[in-house]
Amino acid sequence: MASTISTEAEDWPGPRLRHADIAQQLAERRAALGNPELPRNAGSNRTDSKRALLAAIEAAGGRW
Template sequence: MPFKTLKTKRAPLTLEELAASIERRKAEWRAREETVIDMAELGGELAARREAGGIPQLPRNAGTDRTPSKQALLDEIAKLGAKW
């Protein structure tokens, strides 16, 4: 038989179980929304981990193989005063 019908063996949810499941998911999302990452603190932690792990400071790409469109984009960024 090439095709098989898949059937679930679970019993249907009651309204109470469904409501409880929805409330659990809402609580999970609220907990995620309340999580705020302080980027300055994270940067400090990462720098400390790199130093402790002996990871060297790698040089940035020299940028000698830029396409004309990429170079134009970087020139416009530089005009705005940002450093890329």
């Protein structure tokens, strides 16, 4: 499914943020902090189907 551009919010009065700009700012902030390893979600509230999906991804050699 392709992403579409919304035309409904053309009168939005707030600031507009570009993904590329936010990604660049985030990369700069992480670099300034020494690229810390962020804590992962413990996953204690995951459903059985989500656990099965993550196990299948890991079994296939993927990292989620």
